[in-house]
Amino acid sequence: MTASEVVISCRNVWKVFGDYPDRLRLTPDTTMDELRATSHIAAVRNVSLDIRRGEMLVVMGLSGSGKSTLVRCLARLLDITSGTVEVEGRDIGKLTEPQLIELRRKKMGMVFQSFGLLPHRTALENVAFPLEMRGQDRASRIARAREVLELVGLKGREGYFPRELSGGQQQRVGIARSLAVEPDIWFLDEPFSALDPLIRREMQDEFLRLKGMLAKTIVFITHDFDEALRLADRIAIMKDGAVEQIDTPDRIVMAPATPYVAKFTESIDRARVIHAGALALPVDGRPVEGDPLPAGETLHALARRIVGDSRVLIPLSTQGRISGLLDRKAALDLLLGPAT
């Protein structure tokens, strides 16, 4: 991933719920307890992060850690208490209403945790709704809505009302609605939570395909670590409204910034996350013998070959060039657990 332009940038964002959040004096050191004493709740606490074009940021954290609230702040569905959120260089807190509407119509899409379908419209009309708001003509928006509904596997249910669909089907209508407009910036709040594993995987593939093709910027909330690992360029771990760590999956697992992150990632099978390259030692004149292994694969994918290899230091290659050496013992420790 090349470092391209920043699409969403937030600086010291706070979102405090309560009676008089505006009267609070918030500093980076303000603690939850101080706020609680004044019967306020900080759902988002001093969050600063940048999301680049084409990047998929996965936000994780326990229930109530402020994930949904953060995303709502990024879309300005909520006005933040302090800090700034910039989208494509413009402070969205300062946008006028028409500008904001324009931004949402042209750039943004969102899938809601509890779907947010309009109960009085059929699946088809729900999907066509954002197109209607954009002023697209009837025939073309209906055609487009049919197309995306088919994509999410709901062909034949176009005329159903949300009430008549199962939870997973409703969720797919929500996904289709956000797909219909092909937004550049996409907020997905647990978009697959109600889907069965099979459809879930299909949907993930579809998102990866779209993202790869169209350089979408995506903020994706999930509780499922496997899903996060499949999709994420970077993962942000939230706790009590604050971002504890924001980093690549490798580093989240290998170098947890706080004990909380360490605990959070404890139960994951590291070998599935960590790429061989992440363990690479510099060559530093040591001898390079035999065929190299690809540095971009996970240890899990290379397990059979590492176990069968007899070299102490296995060379790794990135795009055909030797990029480092893999300490076989360290790799085996990660794969099989430390030797006793």
Added chain:
Amino acid sequence: MMTATLPPPPLRLDQKRIALAFLLAALVLVIFRPALPAGLIRLPEGLILPFADWINATFAFARDELGLMTVTRAFSDMVEACLDVTANLLYGKSRWPYVGPIPWAVIAATAGMAGYALGGARLALLAGGTFVWIAVMGQWKWAMETLSVIVVAVPFSVVFGLLMGTLAWRSRLAERILNPILNIAQSLPHFAYMIPVVVFIGVGPKAGAIVTIIFSVPPMIRMTLLGLRGVSPEIIESGKMSGTTRLQLMTRVRLPAARTEILIGVNQVIMQSLAMVVLASFIGMPGLGQKLLQLLQALKIGLSVEIGITIVLLAIVLDRMSKAWAVKQPEHATGPWLYRHRLLLIWLGLVALGFVLAWVHPYFSEVGRKQALSMAEPVDAAVGVLIEMISPVTDWLRWFLITWVLIPLRDAFLWLPTTAVLLALAGIGWRVGGLRSALVCLAFALPIALSGWWDRAMITVYTVFVSVALALILGVPLGLLGAVNEARSRRFLLVCDTFQTFPSFIYLIPVIMLFGVNDVAVIAAVVVFATVPIVRYTIEGLRGIPPEIVESAQMSGASPMQLLRHVKLPLAVPTLVVGANQSIMFSLFMVIIAAFIGTQDLGQEMQRALSSTDVGKGLVLGFAVAFMGLLADHLLLKWAHGRGVALRSS
């Protein structure tokens, strides 16, 4: 969090003592009444404030100086234009669009199809059957006169209600202003609305329509507000993320998502309209109400019963259809075009058939007076015999009630010193809700004393008191009977529901039939009307008790009687009090309506104000009634709420 667990401040004891002090003071005034100076028994003349003159001056100012008359004229002209159209279509008044009356067969078929579309075959039968009944009984023209007003008034009310409800939802300030106005508006008796309308608009269908519109707006405002508040935030957010403007968000997301509440509002508007239209006969509105009024005054029981049945049927049909519409959720349609639009096609076919029938034989266009299937004469004869038979009982009952209950009680209420009543109210208020409630009570009661209508108000209070007491005696056992099991309570509640949809006027027919035109008839009508909410809330209170509590009492070995006395009734009391509150409201309305068969209370004065078009007097009397209702409402609900909270937390 923390404050909720703090022990309650030690104010409670004081509250009790202060309340006791007030009540004792009131008692002293009552005991020493013979020795009291006249100024304490009734407020001295000098203190009576000329509210009516002030109101009249304000109205005159608004009419003459502010040009309010032009505004009301413009509005009433608009309403009249609509009324002319519906009048032409429904009963053939010679006005634009000069289409003439639609044959009754067509309207009955349309009603039946609407019933079918909304609620299936049974509702179709009910709706179609009602209109066939109306036609066959020869009441078509009157019913259409009534309906032509409802058809115009309801859309106006709904639109006003939506607009004002939206306003209240948009702005806290507007809500703060509207809320007390709505509270008072919903406790003002019907006649209080009529008098200003007569002043500004005159009498006749136009005035009837306008008073109906004004009267039926408040529930629509409330339901709109409730609906808009209740829309789930994610639905709104998803609308916003689709890039809606504010207006689009309102019209395409919020209002449709609040559909159910809004349609329940429409249902309430329709029912209020029907009740008002029937009563608007007092200001010259033709139709079923006027006919009923004339027949009742002429004591023609048979025909009044027939018209009463029509009104009741209309009420049930309108209520069931609009409720069915409210609960009906959209369903997807499949199949070819012909199949999907089958109801429309069948309806068109039926309409065509109706027109053809009407063309072939005039009977299907209009049933003449001679062909009408009225059974008034045999009914009259049968009723005559029946009355003859039971008249010893009713006569005795009338005599007993009047001499031994009503007159002594009335005299006792009138005997009470005004100051004692005020003190007692303050005391009760203080007991229930501290200083604030005491002040609220005085704020409602004092203006009545100051208005100079104290004696009349006391007679109204006495009538309501007697009626609600009797309603409790009748209603609570009925409720207990109804709550025995699930199936029966559902049946009882359905009956209560149905009774509550009847326009209050209807209740006068049987009581006049039984007791003639006098005090007892009034009380009987009010009692019947007021019993319904008591039965309903008794049942709901008993059914609402958590089963674990009942089971644990049973496990402690409580017999069914003990269970009822020590567990169920105490737990049901807060709900029952809410029922009593509604019962008081209903009684107040009914007492005022019943005034035309002869009472001496505020209602009678209001009738006089109506016939002399004295806005000031009419409104003062109306507010007096409203304040009595609101006072009772405040005390009972406050108490029930406190009690309910106490019960739930223990």
